[in-house]
Amino acid sequence: MPRLTVNDRPVEYDMDTATPLLWALRDASNLTGTKYGCGDGDCGACMVLVDGAALRSCLITLEEAEGRFVTTIEGLSRDRSHPVQQALVAEQAIQCGFCTPGIAMAAAALLQRNAAPSKAEIEEAIPNLCRCGVYPRLVKAIQRAGRVERRLERISAAPAPGIDPDDAAEAVPAMSPPDSED
């Protein structure tokens, strides 16, 4: 059975090793922030971090994910405090929000390697499709998140999502730390 680390928690999936990582995350781990859009590598809605790189989880099998460190939007921060999350909200770069988790993961990976990306660098690093067309605001938001990461700017934390992190850990088992398990 494939073993990997999801949001800092070791997980062993009792699933067919050919299962796309996307479905293991959504169906087995209840990490539904990772979205299913096209299932074919085109939209980016399913992006997660795998060993720090933004990858489309619909294209990775559990076998390929074996032994790797996966971070989903639920693991980016527990309280929406990651600079990318703060900036997406502050710049109102979210409309329906379906594409947002995948974009946030791609943006987080970009800022890890380049905290001051140009518009062209953002467009190249974030190929995600957004049917609502948030692209102009997205560039502003990601550049702003980079300034926050470089401590040139602060953004007030977004309002709490209305669920206590401990309650969220119960609702989403894969978010709970290993030592909280029975």
Ligand code: FES
């Ligand atoms: S669902 Fe994976 S790229 Fe669209």
Ligand code: FES
């Ligand atoms: S905000 Fe609706 S698809 Fe991007």
